[in-house]
Amino acid sequence: xxRAPVGGLFRHVxxxxxxxxxxxxxxxxxxxxxxGGDAAARAFRAxxxxxxxxxxxxxxxxxxxxxxxxxxxxxxxxxxxxRPDVLHGHGSKGGLxxxxxxFLPGLGDVVRAYTPHxxxxxxxxxxxxxxxxxxxxxxxxxxxxxxxxxxxxxVSKGVGPTRALTRVAKNGLRPDELAPAPLDAxxxxxxxxxxxxxxxxxxxxxxxxxxxxGAGAQKPNLVIxxxxxxLDRLAAMVERYDLNRHVTFHGVLPAREAFALGxxxxxxxxxxSLPYIVLExxxxxxxxxxxxxxxxxxxxxxxxxxxxxxxRADILARAMVEAxxxxxxxxxxxxxxxxxxxAQHFSVDAMVRDVLAGYREALARKRxxxxx
Numbered sequence: 001x002x003r004a005p006v007g008g009l010f011r012h013v014x015x016x017x018x019x020x021x022x023x024x025x026x027x028x029x030x031x032x033x034x035x036g037g038d039a040a041a042r043a044f045r046a047x048x049x050x051x052x053x054x055x056x057x058x059x060x061x062x063x064x065x066x067x068x069x070x071x072x073x074x075x076x077x078x079x080x081x082x083r084p085d086v087l088h089g090h091g092s093k094g095g096l097x098x099x100x101x102x103f104l105p106g107l108g109d110v111v112r113a114y115t116p117h118x119x120x121x122x123x124x125x126x127x128x129x130x131x132x133x134x135x136x137x138x139x140x141x142x143x144x145x146x147x148x149x150x151x152x153x154x155v156s157k158g159v160g161p162t163r164a165l166t167r168v169a170k171n172g173l174r175p176d177e178l179a180p181a182p183l184d185a186x187x188x189x190x191x192x193x194x195x196x197x198x199x200x201x202x203x204x205x206x207x208x209x210x211x212x213x214g215a216g217a218q219k220p221n222l223v224i225x226x227x228x229x230x231l232d233r234l235a236a237m238v239e240r241y242d243l244n245r246h247v248t249f250h251g252v253l254p255a256r257e258a259f260a261l262g263x264x265x266x267x268x269x270x271x272x273s274l275p276y277i278v279l280e281x282x283x284x285x286x287x288x289x290x291x292x293x294x295x296x297x298x299x300x301x302x303x304x305x306x307x308x309x310x311x312r313a314d315i316l317a318r319a320m321v322e323a324x325x326x327x328x329x330x331x332x333x334x335x336x337x338x339x340x341x342x343a344q345h346f347s348v349d350a351m352v353r354d355v356l357a358g359y360r361e362a363l364a365r366k367r368x369x370x371x372x
Contacts, residue, residue: 001029001075003060003093005036005043007195008276009117012147012171012351013090014043019352021050028053028082030075030097032060039252053082060093064129068096076101079110086359088113092130095137102140109370111362115145115169116155117273131158138162143362145169145355148274148295165362169354170298171274172347173283178339181259181284188248189220189324191262193255194277196228201268201291203230203237207313208268208320210241220324225250225258255280264323269293270310279346282338287331289319301341303334 002013013029021027028051029044036043048055056078061067075097079087087110089098095114102112116134134155141164146152152168190209194200202224209222224234224247231249238247250261255277259265264287267278272294279299281288290296292307300307308315323331 001031001088001094001098002090003032003035003062004091005031005040008171009091010036010040010043011276012115012117014047015172015174015348016352016355018047018050019348020356021047021052023352023356025356026052026084028056028084030056030078030094032093033057034059053084060097062093064133068093071097072100076104076107079107084110085363086111086113088115090115091117092134096133099137099140102137109366111142111359111366112140113143113145113359113362114141114164115147116151117147134159138164142366143167143358145358147171148298150295150298151273165358165365167354167358169351169358170346171276171279172349172351173279173342174348177256177280177283178343179284181256181286183263184260187260188223188262189264190222190320191225191258191265192222192268193225193253193258193265193281194267194275196224196226196230196234198230199269199271200228200230201270201310202234204270204311204313204316205266205268206234206237206241206243206247208316209243209247211313211317212321213241213243213246218321218324219246220320221246221248223248223250223258223261225253225261227252256284259284259286263287264289264320266316266320267291267296268310268316269296272296274298279342282335282342285332285335285339287323287335288338289316289323299342299346300338301345303338303341306334 002009017027017029044055058074060071079101087098089095095116099112099114101107138159141162143165146168147170149168192202192205196202213219238244265281267288267290269291270293274295278290278296290307291310293310297304297307308319
């Protein structure tokens with residue numbers, strides 16, 4: 001269960017559901033119907049034939065809203081009809097809908113699982129209200145899954161002690177993704193792939209590009225792939241810096257298609273949990289400049305010192321210039337080392353195995369506690 005069928009959270013849920021269904025489990029999905037567009041619709045059509053419990057979609061608000069009560073009741077009625085063993089909510093809204101029905105009668109045997117994917121815990125506007133809701137429904141949580149050690153710590157700080165089991169099940173990639181991505185002959189020097197929202201820091205990237213151009217020696221190009229609420233503001237920044245001939249905006253593309261458009265990927269985020277785009281970039285052996293936020297350091301492992309501070313356009317500009325001037329052999333060696341680390345520590349198989357083991361443990365615990 002999730003709200004917006006976009007981005008890394010959606011990928012995580014789709015990978016998890018597909019793998020669980022392939023192992024013979026009866027799986028269903030519940031998601032927002034007002035976001036995701038054609039890409040989400042295609043993904044749901046592709047996976048629906050494999051889901052014994054089907055796909056249910058209805059409108060869900062991003063922020064807390066009175067309409068959430070209707071959503072909770074809708075999920076409750078759906079669960080009463082299907083009688084699942086586990087209700088697993090992803091993200092703050094999915095987590096609310098999966099757990100709040102625990103206050104209602106008739107579903108006492110259901111294990112309620114929750115995977116926070118960062119959003120509510122990134123200290124953005126409305127953080128206090130989100131934490132109040134998180135603490136309110138924490139009593140109905142049987143098991144918490146974390147996609148990174150970082151978010152496990154943030155949840156512990158924000159929610160406090162709970163009775164829930166806790167397990168880390170890190171985002172993972174499929175074996176076929178661990179392959180170099182082709183590069184277009186006319187590729188730009190730099191590439192951003194992801195949501196165009198404030199916590200992704202794309203404005204810092206544009207500031208850094210302006211610094212490089214202002215120095216006069218080099219005039220690199222940037223391709224921005226993605227969509228989101230910040231698009232108009234970012235386009236206005238490009239216009240103000242007179243970078244229109246050097247910055248190209250694309251809509252949403254699959255990551256491996258986008259990788260053909262730029263030589264060095266930049267992930268200038270202000271907040272993350274364990275971003276898929278970082279995993280995908282390193283798996284494709286693409287050079288990457290990234291900020292030291294959230295769980296990104298867990299992905300970089302022994303090369304964590306290559307990460308840079310967030311919100312520092314000057315440092316980002318220097319890193320970009322260095323990436324253009326470093327010998328190709330050095331870039332390739334670093335990319336290969338990072339790919340090897342990702343292959344060893346971040347796989348879909350491990351993610352699914354850890355989640356299923358958590359389900360089994362939570363079910364056994366719940367059944368043992370049931371009065372005889």
